[in-house]
Amino acid sequence: MAKGGGKRALRGRAGRMQGGRGSGRASSGQVRFWGKHAVEAALKNPERKHHKLWATREGIDSLDGELPDNFPVEYAQAPDLARLVTKDTPHQGLVLECAPLEDVHLEDVLVIADGRPVVVLDQVTDPHNVGAILRSAAAFDAAAIVTQDRHAPPESGVVAKSASGALETVAWVRVVNLARALEQIAEAGYWRIGMAGEADATLAEAMPDTPVALVMGAEGDGMRHNIAGHCDALAKLPISSSIESLNVSNATAIALYAIATRSS
Template identity: 90%
Template sequence: MAKGGGKRALRGRAGRMQGGRGSGRASSGQVRFWGRHAVEAALQNPDRNHHKLWATREGIASLDGELPDNFPVEYAEVADLGRLVSKDTPHQGLVLECAPLEDIHLDDVLTTADGKPLLVLDQVTDPHNVGAILRSAAAFGAAAIVTQDRHAPPESGVVAKSASGALETVPWVRVVNLARAMEQMAEAGYWRIGMAGEAEATLAEALPATPVALVMGAEGDGMRHNIAGHCDALAKLPISSSIESLNVSNAAAIALYAIATRED
């Protein structure tokens, strides 16, 4: 979807949804996004293979820019779109079906990271949390998030909605062996800091001047023992004793801010 210029009539196959009903789930091998920010970002991503857009006319008008020629658009009513997604999902008049992004390799990220922080998520499985972490990663200039493929949510509409567009801009590296990936980070010059409430040092005290790989564990269980053992240091956020812990996405945002504002 090209930027710039005024909006003109959007082209494509336009018409009411047949029977006014959707399947309720994406076609095989596809993912389904909803909401203006998630859909607009996916449409603007040249690496995303789009399949079809269902939209109200108001939803189309809210998009920034224009759809490409012959883009498959099917106009629908709000109630019709509600049948394409989960109940009470805030689709804002836009539902996009597209292919998942191609895999990204850690070696490629490390080659181009230029010292930007990495976020390592150990068994963080809630798609809302992963999406919110992607959003914070985009806000504070992280090079990528890294997860273990078996212990992370798949790319989905919930992740995309929570990420508010960041799913399209922040590389998401999925690895088979998270410990081995952390060894690669160390070899590339990253200092690996695991966030743990029982740590003695605060994050500010543990931050080096070198690039940082921030390791976050799942809420409740925290990091696995093997992953903590692959950290160069453990650190905590100096939160009040009246609160046991922070949501992992909130903790990630605060930690990324601390890294972004550290003094050299």
């Protein structure tokens, strides 16, 4: 990435650009990211094809590294950038439009996973939750998250902002059939633990010495019956009876920490 010689002169205000406020899904198949961590991580990812960067001069100066020569930058004022992102979103002077990442295949991830945990999400559709789970997956060195393509949010600015850069570093595998994916994960030597508040065993009691695939259900409905049936064990977090449950992203972070710190 390069910051300096490649800066281009102002060519107009961002408020006149195509596309306006939205979820971070730009037109013509592009995605739009905002905020320093999400934009910087996308710029540094060699697998990401970049289209255009709208930025304040302060935003450009905040980047770690330099933009390449002739990188398409349009300078704008902060209020103009606010028109390109979701309402009341802190863009930090940076809005990047780029292509979505290429699809990642489960078999390829499992080959190089080297025993690192895999997080399977059953119909977790909130982009903030998926982004936060990606961030926790990066923090605890998970190999990937796996979602069903029809019941998960698309790659977007909301996901990227919540992931704080992890969208570029953690593999996100989308599959047609989640039950079949769980069978494939088991064949790769993983013990599949479904997190369910009604389980008898705690996560610590259900923890094996082998690699773990952590299966998380949607808030409210939890895991579907068929998905629970494809788990080797069901487990719960030992939370206080004064609260019914945790947010799915918080529960995932705690479970990943427990996996990372388990006794060998």
